[in-house]
Amino acid sequence: MRKKIIAGNWKMNKNLEEGLALASEVVNIAKDEAPNDVTIVMCTPAIHLSQVSAMTADSANVFVGAQNMSEHESGAYTGDLAADMITSTGASYVIIGHSERREYHFETNEQLAARVKLALAKGLTPLFCCGESLEVREAGNHVEFVTNQLKESLYDFGAEDLKKVVIAYEPIWAIGTGVTASAEQAQDMHKSIRASLASNYSDAVAAEISILYGGSMKPTNAQELLGQPDVDGGLIGGASLKSRDFIDITKSY
Numbered sequence: 001m002r003k004k005i006i007a008g009n010w011k012m013n014k015n016l017e018e019g020l021a022l023a024s025e026v027v028n029i030a031k032d033e034a035p036n037d038v039t040i041v042m043c044t045p046a047i048h049l050s051q052v053s054a055m056t057a058d059s060a061n062v063f064v065g066a067q068n069m070s071e072h073e074s075g076a077y078t079g080d081l082a083a084d085m086i087t088s089t090g091a092s093y094v095i096i097g098h099s100e101r102r103e104y105h106f107e108t109n110e111q112l113a114a115r116v117k118l119a120l121a122k123g124l125t126p127l128f129c130c131g132e133s134l135e136v137r138e139a140g141n142h143v144e145f146v147t148n149q150l151k152e153s154l155y156d157f158g159a160e161d162l163k164k165v166v167i168a169y170e171p172i173w174a175i176g177t178g179v180t181a182s183a184e185q186a187q188d189m190h191k192s193i194r195a196s197l198a199s200n201y202s203d204a205v206a207a208e209i210s211i212l213y214g215g216s217m218k219p220t221n222a223q224e225l226l227g228q229p230d231v232d233g234g235l236i237g238g239a240s241l242k243s244r245d246f247i248d249i250t251k252s253y
């Protein structure tokens with residue numbers, strides 16, 4: 001059975017005090033309300049990682065993740081975050097290849113492959129993001145585009161490593177825009193991703209990998225999206241900044 005995962009991406013929001021308040025609300029509400037079979041992840045800015053990890057230490061289903069990491073182990077890379085630094089805070093997940101990183105920091109599929117490899121070697125669970133622009137979608141090339149992202153960043157891994165990766169399909173045109181992919185559009189792409197995993201590995205491997213949808217998911221549309229057979233969870237931006245909305249999404253399966 002693959003995992004149900006609701007991961008929040010706070011992006012560059014919340015100072016330390018605000019972030020700790022949000023995390024404390026999430027942990028407290030989750031304790032009373034979140035279903036036990038849903039894994040909840042808060043991907044915070046780096047400054048919050050240690051303290052938010054400490055807050056979640058006693059929780060069985062709330063975890064913490066970083067939003068990015070370097071493909072280098074350590075050294076002269078000013079401003080970057082190393083995998084060992086992330087694990088030393090107690091965080092266990094890391095977003096790799098978010099479209100905002102690809103766009104503003106020119107991250108390449110090859111570089112992201114190196115990051116996934118290092119994350120896995122260090123025991124972090126990569127939340128690997130893929131997704132097409134509006135232009136690619138309108139040209140009808142979205143499946144080809146996304147499967148190529150997977151091929152270039154993930155398909156050199158052996159099956160045992162690949163099974164540790166969580167894939168997040170995030171159509172760029174739906175991120176932070178308020179425009180959500182329809183449940184049908186999400187399911188079609190998730191099904192194509194799973195078919196690509198099956199043809200490059202096996203049906204059994206494909207069946208084990210959680211594929212999250214990201215792009216303006218919120219309590220009002222979560223149920224329909226999470227009700228699709230190949231949508232195993234969500235990567236949530238805006239709605240993860242409100243504890244009530246975030247937890248309500250975990251209850252929308």
Ligand code: PEP
Pocket residue numbers: 009011170174175176177178214215216217235236237238239
């Ligand atoms: C995201 O940042 O990954 C995201 C999906 O953002 P939003 O939910 O705000 O569209």
